[in-house]
Amino acid sequence: MSSDPTPSVLTRRADFLAANRGLRVARPGFVLLVQPNQGQGKRYGITVTKKIGNAVVRNRMKRRFRVLLREALPSAGLADHDHVLIGRETGIERDFSALRSELARALEKAAKGEIDPARRHRPRHRSKRA
Template sequence: MPALAGLTRRAEFLAAARARRAGTAGFLLQARKRRPDEAASEVARVGYTCSRKVGNAVARNRAKRRLRALAREVLPEAGRAGWDYVLIGRPGATAERPYPLLLDDLRGALARIHAPARRESNPEPPA
């Protein structure tokens, strides 16, 4: 079970945005595997963000609280050490979606992120 740490710098969020992503009905998950020379590889780091499209400050804070609760519950068992995760709230979904469905969303998104990359098998080169 990896320990959880927080993403704090904008550059860390931008690096995750350039990596893998998995969309769900309740939020968007971005994830990237850190290089060995980067920060502590024995922890999983997580960040949360909600744009103003989610709503006013009260709505954004509620959505982020729910995302933090999801991460605390799911990432220690399904996350991987040496990875950065960013959970992005969706307007009208993150705060209103039933919590058990959000848990299923996060588990499914993590499974898609950590699944081996599929290669397209096209035996014939394009003409």
């Protein structure tokens, strides 16, 4: 690993919202968001929604993501950028080594500025009544 210090953790909601306006790289197990942070160093955040599963499942996924990010960001992360991983349902069963290689590839794509298209916006709650 490089001599960079351990990346710090994002805690403010505003930082997560700002990251959503940055680069987006989708992988089968997660979506990586990368956004410049005006010289605050390498930082990371993790989001796993209730759609993924119960608290036990979500916490397991967050622990796995935390290990992946702490391992990869010092050497492969973008300097002075925020990195946010959003868990996907398929990330629960994915092999840890597969997640590791997906994260490495996602960080390479982000460094090159290659982004995936934004998700289509779907209507939230449609009335079932006609």
